[in-house]
Amino acid sequence: xxxxxHNIVFRPESGLELKGRDLGLTIEGHAAFAAKGSDVVCAGxxxxxxxxxxAIERVAQLPVKVEQRDGYLEARFSAEGASGEQHTMLAAIxxxxxxxxxxxxxxxxxxxxxMYT
Numbered sequence: 001x002x003x004x005x006h007n008i009v010f011r012p013e014s015g016l017e018l019k020g021r022d023l024g025l026t027i028e029g030h031a032a033f034a035a036k037g038s039d040v041v042c043a044g045x046x047x048x049x050x051x052x053x054x055a056i057e058r059v060a061q062l063p064v065k066v067e068q069r070d071g072y073l074e075a076r077f078s079a080e081g082a083s084g085e086q087h088t089m090l091a092a093i094x095x096x097x098x099x100x101x102x103x104x105x106x107x108x109x110x111x112x113x114x115m116y117t
Contacts, residue, residue, distance in 0.1 A: 016091055023077055064076070
């Protein structure tokens with residue numbers, strides 16, 4: 001399973017950095033940790049990512065364009081025009097997502113790759 005973050009960089013020692021106004025995440029494939037329907041890694045990544053997308057829309061109140069199908073999730077959003085408060089909320093939401101994904105990756109490093117573009 002590959003998680004690609006677009007214009008979002010997370011380093012545990014220094015935190016989250018938003019590198020542009022157009023941001024997003026793409027998740028492709030399956031973790032292959034267990035059989036389809038029983039894969040806790042896949043389920044965990046999906047739950048973390050979908051919660052993040054919902055929070056960006058509902059908490060930070062920023063629009064998100066989502067494309068989702070079996071084995072694929074893409075969410076695109078922008079910080080363009082965001083207030084200081086929205087930007088702070090967005091950074092917090094993405095930071096929590098990155099901590100969650102990092103924890104899942106640490107427990108199953110062969111199942112998930114996190115990439116930055």
